[in-house]
Amino acid sequence: MGWTDLDPDQLSTTSFVLIASRDPRDYQDAMTLIDLANPTRFLALTARLLPWLAAATVILLAVGLYQTSLAPDDYQQGATVKIMFIHVPNAWLSMFVWGVMSIASLGTLVWRHPLADVAAKAAAPIGAAFTFLALLTGSLWGRPMWGTYWEWDARLTSVLILFLMYLGLMALWRAVDDPSRAARAAAVLTLVGAINLPIIKFSVDWWNTLHQPASVMRMGGSTLDKSFLIPLLVMAVAFTLLFLTLHLAAMRNEILRRRVRSLQMMQASQRAA
């Protein structure tokens, strides 16, 4: 008899004692998300998972870079087209990470998942780094191709706003000392900021601007040649794995940091008493 299929009429003091005395694993469902709510279990799982993830990331990055070096030069862009194999995955991830943070924020506000705010906090600096790299590689590519490092084009401007919002979110996390308080405020701001994601995605379709329109993920299939598409997809998967690895490692660090913090506070209160 599980926790949920109890008839309310049958509930008495004894049945509560019965449930409470049972082995905790009995009424924890097989739902992994709930299992992961236990930080110790999460730490144990990620400790086993991380080496494999890191190895897969390194292998895929190596394969992707090798394929990139084999990819032919573009007839217009020459060798600078290879910047795209770094730029595009970074740009995708800059939005993907905010999406992950939005889901984590829902986890904080709606489901009160204990690790959701850890996930949101750990993802912010990584997302900011990806966004910065996307802007940097884009402007390095833009200099020879467009003749300028920066153009106030809709896509570029909206990604820059995304970068500023990442920085603002990190500032918010740092401004408040109580993590759970900061978590709820950051969750609201993350969800409001998520409005920017569709604007970034469709900016090149809505406004006819300098940045080229979508060519990989579009209705009617990709317009990219196979010799470019395959290395690009490999690099995209490699960067996603890189994010997963860094994110899980950063979450571990955050959990450990919070444990150290609470230990220090216990120590301080004991010393005071």
Added chain:
Amino acid sequence: MTALAALIRRDIKIALRVGGGALIGVLFFLTVVVLMPFAVGPDLALLSRLGPAILWLGALLASLLTLDRLFMADHDDGSLDLITMSRTPLELSCAAKALAHWIASGLPLIVATPVLGLLLNLDAVATGAVALTLLAGTPALTFTGMIGAALAVTLHRGGLLMAVLVLPLSIPVLIFGVAASQAVIVGPMTFGAPFSILCALSLVSLVVGPFAAAASLRHGLD
């Protein structure tokens, strides 16, 4: 309904009386605009070209400056707790407070625009266009700014942090506000398209702002 009307009336009264600080925003607006000729030089042709941008930037900064007061004073004297616990939905109360704040500190900015337009050598049509875009766009500034004000009051941190959080959200309003005013003055775009987007931004923030602010008040106050 009467509760909301009472809330709006109360907020406007407080803002307009001594210590309310609603008109400080207009003074700040005036000062920012007066500073501009010192920075770019008293070139009237240049000033009239930059005019809409200067007015919009001034209005943006002035509305940001007064946002601090939206929840802070109520939090300090405890009436925010009463508003949170009352039977009126918190989202509606937040919307009412933002509306009162816009009437008390946003509308004066728009009224002051024609005078400041004279200082910047804008002709009547251009001034009218800027005032109209401000009328359509400043509600968006107030209602998105309210999210920042709610976060600031729950975190007991105002000032710079709120500005850093709110300013990126107000960039689209600035872009389309200035674009619509420039369309009237120099062309080549039509006034209608950016102006409709500006109105759409205001309407979206009218929906999103109260919910986000109420959520952060509900989760943040203890």
